Amino acid sequence: MAFITRFAPSPTGPLHLGHAYSAIFAHDMARAADGMFLLRIEDIDRGRCRPEWESQIYDDLGWLGLTWPLPVMRQSDRLADYSKALDRLWSRGLLYRCTCTRRDIETALSAPQEGAAPQFGPDGLIYPGSCRTAPIGQRTGEVLRLNMAAALENLTDLNFLETGSRHAGRIALTRESYLEGIGDIVIARRDMGTSYHLSVVLDDAAQGITHVVRGEDLFEATAIHVLLQRLLELPTPVYHHHALIRDDQGKRLAKRDDARALAKYRADGNSPADIRAMVGL
Ligand code: GLU
Numbered sequence: 001m002a003f004i005t006r007f008a009p010s011p012t013g014p015l016h017l018g019h020a021y022s023a024i025f026a027h028d029m030a031r032a033a034d035g036m037f038l039l040r041i042e043d044i045d046r047g048r049c050r051p052e053w054e055s056q057i058y059d060d061l062g063w064l065g066l067t068w069p070l071p072v073m074r075q076s077d078r079l080a081d082y083s084k085a086l087d088r089l090w091s092r093g094l095l096y097r098c099t100c101t102r103r104d105i106e107t108a109l110s111a112p113q114e115g116a117a118p119q120f121g122p123d124g125l126i127y128p129g130s131c132r133t134a135p136i137g138q139r140t141g142e143v144l145r146l147n148m149a150a151a152l153e154n155l156t157d158l159n160f161l162e163t164g165s166r167h168a169g170r171i172a173l174t175r176e177s178y179l180e181g182i183g184d185i186v187i188a189r190r191d192m193g194t195s196y197h198l199s200v201v202l203d204d205a206a207q208g209i210t211h212v213v214r215g216e217d218l219f220e221a222t223a224i225h226v227l228l229q230r231l232l233e234l235p236t237p238v239y240h241h242h243a244l245i246r247d248d249q250g251k252r253l254a255k256r257d258d259a260r261a262l263a264k265y266r267a268d269g270n271s272p273a274d275i276r277a278m279v280g281l
């Protein structure tokens with residue numbers, strides 16, 4: 001079976017030990033399977049991405065001894081594709097405009113008639129649906145949301161194969177888990193023209209990814225990705241969510257822990273083999 005995986009960092013800061021683990025892990029898996037390891041730059045958040053961080057990614061991964069085919073896919077080059085997918089979903093009546101601020105959402109969720117405490121999904125607070133039928137005037141933070149109930153209407157077989165040790169097996173996703181645990185998520189932000197979820201799904205398909213290897217912090221998001229794959233008639237890769245590496249105290253390494261930047265370990269005289277040893281590979 002073909003094996004094509006990828007490492008998809010965002011150039012919003014330095015790569016740290018957690019990134020090194022994820023990248024080396026995916027690279028090793030691809031090599032063991034006689035497959036391919038691709039790199040993708042997830043730079044849709046123009047306000048936070050910097051060219052110097054992108055250069056640093058190439059530099060750090062190269063130093064670690066990883067190789068990948070060129071050209072590298074960059075999300076900022078793919079906005080036309082994202083927009084086409086949004087048109088498809090929009091024309092099927094699966095999206096709606098939402099003008100709610102975070103505050104509006106919190107207020108709606110705390111209204112007495114709502115009763116239950118606000119629920120959190122993979123994207124934070126589960127949207128109460130205020131704009132679904134009655135769009136309100138222009139305000140900041142305009143986004144396109146997925147009408148989850150409408151999206152689920154003609155879908156069956158929402159499942160995916162997970163090979164990571166923690167959840168290994170065929171994971172079956174239920175209608176209820178989507179409606180109650182995920183809700184009407186944001187599919188595109190006006191300032192980005194897309195969202196993390198939409199881009200990842202379209203890019204994985206465009207790169208022919210057969211195996212997604214990534215940290216288990218993204219396990220919950222996979223349900224969203226599988227749903228979008230079904231809606232857009234794209235294949236679902238096999239998923240492998242690996243454990244997150246922890247520091248000496250057993251604390252999970254934060255994504256933004258610059259003290260553990262790879263560049264710093266390099267500057268301190270560590271070798272790529274030292275990094276492998278440090279992350280337990
Ligand atoms: N860009 C994402 C991150 O850095 C990873 C996306 C993915 O692997 O699906 O967390």
Ligand code: ZN
Pocket residue numbers: 097098099100129130131132
């Ligand atoms: Zn709204």
